Amino acid sequence: MEPYDAKSALDELKEDAVLPHPVRLRDMILRTQLDAGDALEMNREFQNYLSHYGDTQKVALEILEKLAGSPPENP
Numbered sequence: 001m002e003p004y005d006a007k008s009a010l011d012e013l014k015e016d017a018v019l020p021h022p023v024r025l026r027d028m029i030l031r032t033q034l035d036a037g038d039a040l041e042m043n044r045e046f047q048n049y050l051s052h053y054g055d056t057q058k059v060a061l062e063i064l065e066k067l068a069g070s071p072p073e074n075p
Helices: 006-017 023-031 036-068
Strands: none
Touching: 006 036, 023 036
């Protein structure tokens, strides 16, 4: 397995998120025809996604910043 370092992971997090960006996800939802009940449920799920998306990025950023500043372990 290739070594994967925290600095690379931090750069990737800042450049690209693995999860769809909330704006793109919202656009996908808006392009779909849903009945009123499904649209309401989808909006609730999206709000939950939006909240967790931001929280997860913040936690990952904090962890990766700490790891990126630590000296690497000798193999």
